[in-house]
Amino acid sequence: xxxxxxxxxxxxxxxxxxxxxxxxxxxxxxxxxxxxxxxxxxxxxxxxxxxxxxxxxxxxxxxxxxxxxxxxxxxxxxxxxxxxxxxxxxxxxxxxxxxxxxxxxxxxxxxxxxxxxxxxxxxxxxxxxxxxxxxxxxxxxxxxxxxxxxxxxxxxxxxxxxxxxxxxxxxxxxxxxxxxxxxxxxxxxxxxxxxxxxxxxxxxxxxxxxxxxxxxxxxxxxxxxxxxxxxxxxxxxxxxxxxxxxxxxxxxxxxxxxxxxxxxxxxxxxxxxxxxxxxxxxxxxxxxxxxxxxxxxxxxxxxxxxxxxxxxxxxxxxxxxxxxxxxxxxxxxxxxxxxxxxxxxxxxxxxxxxxxxxxxxxxxxxxxxxxxxxxxxxxxxxxxxxxxxxxxxxxxxxxxxxxxxxxxxxxxxxxxxxxxxxx
Ligand code: PMP
Numbered sequence: 001x002x003x004x005x006x007x008x009x010x011x012x013x014x015x016x017x018x019x020x021x022x023x024x025x026x027x028x029x030x031x032x033x034x035x036x037x038x039x040x041x042x043x044x045x046x047x048x049x050x051x052x053x054x055x056x057x058x059x060x061x062x063x064x065x066x067x068x069x070x071x072x073x074x075x076x077x078x079x080x081x082x083x084x085x086x087x088x089x090x091x092x093x094x095x096x097x098x099x100x101x102x103x104x105x106x107x108x109x110x111x112x113x114x115x116x117x118x119x120x121x122x123x124x125x126x127x128x129x130x131x132x133x134x135x136x137x138x139x140x141x142x143x144x145x146x147x148x149x150x151x152x153x154x155x156x157x158x159x160x161x162x163x164x165x166x167x168x169x170x171x172x173x174x175x176x177x178x179x180x181x182x183x184x185x186x187x188x189x190x191x192x193x194x195x196x197x198x199x200x201x202x203x204x205x206x207x208x209x210x211x212x213x214x215x216x217x218x219x220x221x222x223x224x225x226x227x228x229x230x231x232x233x234x235x236x237x238x239x240x241x242x243x244x245x246x247x248x249x250x251x252x253x254x255x256x257x258x259x260x261x262x263x264x265x266x267x268x269x270x271x272x273x274x275x276x277x278x279x280x281x282x283x284x285x286x287x288x289x290x291x292x293x294x295x296x297x298x299x300x301x302x303x304x305x306x307x308x309x310x311x312x313x314x315x316x317x318x319x320x321x322x323x324x325x326x327x328x329x330x331x332x333x334x335x336x337x338x339x340x341x342x343x344x345x346x347x348x349x350x351x352x353x354x355x356x357x358x359x360x361x362x363x364x365x366x367x368x369x370x371x372x373x374x375x376x377x378x379x380x381x382x383x384x385x386x387x388x389x390x391x392x393x394x395x396x397x398x399x400x401x402x403x404x405x406x407x408x409x410x411x412x413x414x415x416x417x418x419x420x421x422x423x
Pocket of ligand 1: 112113117146148149212240241242268269
């Protein structure tokens with residue numbers, strides 16, 4: 001297999017994500033994508049089981065999204081958002097507000113998921129300041145949670161389990177607690193909020209699935225109880241739907257399954273269908289109203305250079321068209337059945353601890369990953385792209401993946417896991 005010159009020449013100048021650069025195996029060289037297939041520069045094809053960190057929900061290079069982006073690139077790939085607005089952004093904001101429940105009506109666009117979480121935290125802190133309430137600047141978040149890699153986001157992640165523990169000494173002090181699952185735990189959660197009310201701005205969680213924390217699931221009832229208890233205590237409830245948003249858990253947004261209306265919701269990843277970096281924090285009217293004043297200090301002090309990038313907004317609008325015109329949630333249901341059928345038998349493989357599915361998410365959790373690089377290599381040899389991490393091997397395919405592709409993906413996964421059990 002030949003290494004393309006750009007990989008050889010550029011490798012000494014690149015710093016890769018979450019990688020120990022001394023020992024990390026060389027990444028694969030990709031030349032193109034289409035549908036659920038990644039083509040490598042040496043001609044090999046990989047069937048993608050994770051849709052580029054679950055962004056490419058309609059598959060790669062969907063013609064409708066491509067066409068919208070090509071049109072936008074000719075018209076206006078970017079324009080600053082300070083003092084200037086444009087149709088793709090305002091159309092998208094209106095569509096998102098119409099899709100979200102209650103009066104989640106104000107969309108603040110940013111350029112990455114982490115930054116949308118930072119903005120939601122700033123909104124919550126400044127909300128209390130604007131209301132003249134002092135000292136409410138801390139957040140309650142949950143063990144196994146993950147919200148991004150910037151400093152504020154790291155401070156609300158699980159300090160023990162997360163990948164950020166080396167920063168523990170410098171991070172903002174927050175309350176990272178257990179998800180209240182039982183009635184007794186919920187009572188304790190309520191008591192905790194009451195005790196610390198004077199210092200808490202809000203409670204933040206990923207809904208139904210804690211993704212990077214190990215694809216841990218919790219039910220809609222638990223989410224509803226968390227939200228109700230938080231809001232009954234006059235605190236803001238922030239939901240990070242960066243992973244779960246846009247159909248991944250079986251409903252357009254995970255919050256729908258719990259029938260809740262958070263004060264702020266963060267969206268990203270599948271927002272632009274795996275094409276452009278963009279995210280947003282969407283606030284309820286009562287949050288937005290607290291920033292209205294004749295005093296400029298009441299304004300939200302944030303404004304990324306590439307905020308509401310028109311090309312990204314065009315991609316997002318095209319993605320929403322597809323959710324309206326194609327049966328995406330039906331496809332998620334179908335994928336769930338396929339995942340259940342294929343993964344459940346893997347429960348009996350020696351070394352497998354748990355198998356679980358939710359929407360278009362399939363998880364095989366093991367007791368001990370043993371040799372993660374062996375697994376990664378075997379998956380590639382089998383022609384599939386799957387990235388095990390911590391103690392899980394997971395699938396989050398494009399919703400448009402075909403039955404044949406699903407069978408190939410899960411068949412290869414089962415073969416490799418059976419070999420793995422004999423290591
Ligand atoms: N929150 C959640 C739940 C995520 O899954 C991620 C990304 N994996 C983020 C926040 C951070 O998003 P980004 O990588 O775009 O900054």
